[in-house]
Amino acid sequence: MSGNASPGRADLAGRAYRFAGDWAPTAARVLLGLVLAWFGYHELVAPRLWTGYVPGVAASSQVAVVMVLVHGWVLLMLAVAIVTGLALRLAAALAALLVLQIVITLTVTGGLTDLTLRDVGVLGLAICMTGSSRQRAVLTG
Amino acid sequence: MRIAGENIGVRGLTLLALAGVVGIVLGIHGWSLRHQGVPSGFAGPQVSPSTSVGAPGKASKGSGHSAGPTSAPAQGPSAPAPTSSAAGPAAAGPKLSSQAYASYAFRVWPGPVSQAASTAATGLVIKVHRHGSGITVAASVAGQPPATPKFYAAGATVYVIEAALGDDSGNTDYNLGDDGLVVTDTQGRIVQ
Numbered sequence: 001m002s003g004n005a006s007p008g009r010a011d012l013a014g015r016a017y018r019f020a021g022d023w024a025p026t027a028a029r030v031l032l033g034l035v036l037a038w039f040g041y042h043e044l045v046a047p048r049l050w051t052g053y054v055p056g057v058a059a060s061s062q063v064a065v066v067m068v069l070v071h072g073w074v075l076l077m078l079a080v081a082i083v084t085g086l087a088l089r090l091a092a093a094l095a096a097l098l099v100l101q102i103v104i105t106l107t108v109t110g111g112l113t114d115l116t117l118r119d120v121g122v123l124g125l126a127i128c129m130t131g132s133s134r135q136r137a138v139l140t141g
Numbered sequence: 142m143r144i145a146g147e148n149i150g151v152r153g154l155t156l157l158a159l160a161g162v163v164g165i166v167l168g169i170h171g172w173s174l175r176h177q178g179v180p181s182g183f184a185g186p187q188v189s190p191s192t193s194v195g196a197p198g199k200a201s202k203g204s205g206h207s208a209g210p211t212s213a214p215a216q217g218p219s220a221p222a223p224t225s226s227a228a229g230p231a232a233a234g235p236k237l238s239s240q241a242y243a244s245y246a247f248r249v250w251p252g253p254v255s256q257a258a259s260t261a262a263t264g265l266v267i268k269v270h271r272h273g274s275g276i277t278v279a280a281s282v283a284g285q286p287p288a289t290p291k292f293y294a295a296g297a298t299v300y301v302i303e304a305a306l307g308d309d310s311g312n313t314d315y316n317l318g319d320d321g322l323v324v325t326d327t328q329g330r331i332v333q
Contacts, residue, residue, distance in 0.1 A: 040164070041167065043171075044164060044167035044168045044170070044171045045167055045170060045171045045174075046171060046174065047171045047172070047174075047175060048174070048175055048176075049304060049319040062175065065171075065172065065175045069168045069171055069172060072164070072167075072168065072171070073161075073164040073165070073168055076160060076163075076164040076167075077157065077160055077161060077164065080156060080157060080160040081157065084153070084156060086149055086153040086156070086157065087144050087147040087148075087149055087153075088147070089147060090144060090146075090147055139150075139152060139153055139156065140150060140152075140153075
């Protein structure tokens with residue numbers, strides 16, 4: 001009886017691994033894009049709330065607002081590119097650079113905290129996407 | 142079309158262009174609200190004389206460097222001049238509960254102070270003392286010079302406004318741009 005069940009389980013596990021192999025990179029891609037989209041959207045619609053993060057510029061200045069708006073726009077574009085898989089590796093590389101800058105800035109200004117480490121995780125995801133070659137649900141044409 | 146070795150078709154370019162336009166429209170909307178210290182869906186018309194605590198966020202990070210006005214409580218971009226003074230109670234404004242940011246208000250006086258309120262007050266130094274028939278409130282950014290206490294009549298309630306608790310970590314508030322301080326009278330109307 002167990003001899004009959006084992007091949008079935010192995011087959012199920014194999015299918016699960018194959019499914020994960022097929023779709024996990026896509027899930028990672030979409031989730032990374034959602035993170036970028038969320039921050040990009042909020043930076044665009046409420047830039048004043050984010051000026052405190054701009055390094056080297058007074059948070060109350062209009063320069064800081066402009067920088068947040070530009071940052072938010074870039075994040076939104078990268079999000080669209082990553083979610084749809086357009087120039088994925090390039091978009092992921094740019095996203096990795098942006099997140100790296102954020103991690104460095106937060107570390108320098110506030111030290112290594114749980115907040116910073118969370119961004120390190122996002123950075124890792126972006127770096128992973130720069131080498132991704134197997135993607136499903138990609139916009140083509 | 143090839144960009145850095147990757148192909149982007151007509152549909153892709155169209156989508157990116159569309160996203161770019163949407164981003165610009167959102168950015169124009171955000172720029173039009175740049176004088177508001179709170180998000181567009183947060184406070185609406187800034188009729189309340191709320192005083193932002195430490196708009197220059199960098200001052201809160203304990204890094205030792207600061208930028209912009211750092212005297213506390215620093216005036217947020219949307220905050221009109223405080224209407225209260227040490228000489229006496231301030232004129233009351235609208236009810237806090239009528240403000241869109243009411244859901245982001247965490248009571249710090251009188252106690253007990255909730256865990257969420259403690260987190261919301263991260264990076265801030267809020268001192269409330271009984272003083273005669275009322276209380277004095279001094280709020281400043283941690284690491285910055287203490288603020289001048291202001292007097293409020295008895296029954297006043299002190300709230301800290303924090304739009305996003307996610308920018309607080311440990312004893313650090315990475316972004317004070319979404320923080321504020323509100324004092325209400327016994328009717329729940331904003332006096333600061």
